[in-house]
Amino acid sequence: MVPDEHAAADLARLRASIDNLDAALVHLLAERFRCTQEVGALKARSGMPPADPAREAYQIERLRGLAHSSGLDPAFAEKFLTLVIDEVIRNHEKIKHGSAPG
Amino acid sequence: MVPDEHAAADLARLRASIDNLDAALVHLLAERFRCTQEVGALKARSGMPPADPAREAYQIERLRGLAHSSGLDPAFAEKFLTLVIDEVIRNHEKIKHGSAPG
Numbered sequence: 625m626v627p628d629e630h631a632a633a634d635l636a637r638l639r640a641s642i643d644n645l646d647a648a649l650v651h652l653l654a655e656r657f658r659c660t661q662e663v664g665a666l667k668a669r670s671g672m673p674p675a676d677p678a679r680e681a682y683q684i685e686r687l688r689g690l691a692h693s694s695g696l697d698p699a700f701a702e703k704f705l706t707l708v709i710d711e712v713i714r715n716h717e718k719i720k721h722g723s724a725p726g
Numbered sequence: 727m728v729p730d731e732h733a734a735a736d737l738a739r740l741r742a743s744i745d746n747l748d749a750a751l752v753h754l755l756a757e758r759f760r761c762t763q764e765v766g767a768l769k770a771r772s773g774m775p776p777a778d779p780a781r782e783a784y785q786i787e788r789l790r791g792l793a794h795s796s797g798l799d800p801a802f803a804e805k806f807l808t809l810v811i812d813e814v815i816r817n818h819e820k821i822k823h824g825s826a827p828g
Binding site for chain 2: 628631634635638639641642643645646647648649650651652653654655656657658659660662663666667669670672679683686687690691694695696697700701703704705707711
């Protein structure tokens with residue numbers, strides 16, 4: 625059994641790292657959605673459909689590979705990408721139907 | 727209407743950025759789960775419960791604030807964090823019950 629004060633200090637140290645990583649993740653996600661907003665506008669302008677199953681299949685395979693090599697559970701990487709892509713497609717549909725802000 | 731070849735080139739350029747951002751996201755997520763694996767082991771050793779509602783409420787509020795300032799949809803930030811925390815708690819339960827690999 626670890627003494628309580630050591631456990632509390634270790635927990636605080638790990639949580640500080642987690643909070644830093646979360647801030648980085650949020651900022652990267654913000655930048656990713658900036659890119660996909662541009663993709664959405666481009667697709668709407670040039671008449672391309674919002675979803676692209678071949679691109680999505682490529683992304684899922686690639687992320688599973690990156691997850692494997694970085695020690696992330698590939699099943700989790702796929703769940704994460706699915707969450708992001710669902711949001712992107714919703715945004716693309718909004719742009720297509722003219723209800724996007726800005 | 728944008729000429730097709732320009733649209734295709736713009737799409738390829740944006741997708742290259744998205745692929746780079748996704749690689750960065752996967753590596754940050756891998757590092758985040760390394761930290762939470764340590765948290766899980768620490769909690770199991772010192773008898774702390776796997777879930778911590780006060781910590782989760784703090785994280786959600788903080789990420790919503792970071793999302794707002796970085797231009798990410800705060801509702802999406804919350805969905806993202808919920809996905810991650812659910813996975814973390816599942817992993818902590820596994821560690822607690824001794825079925826974690828390694």
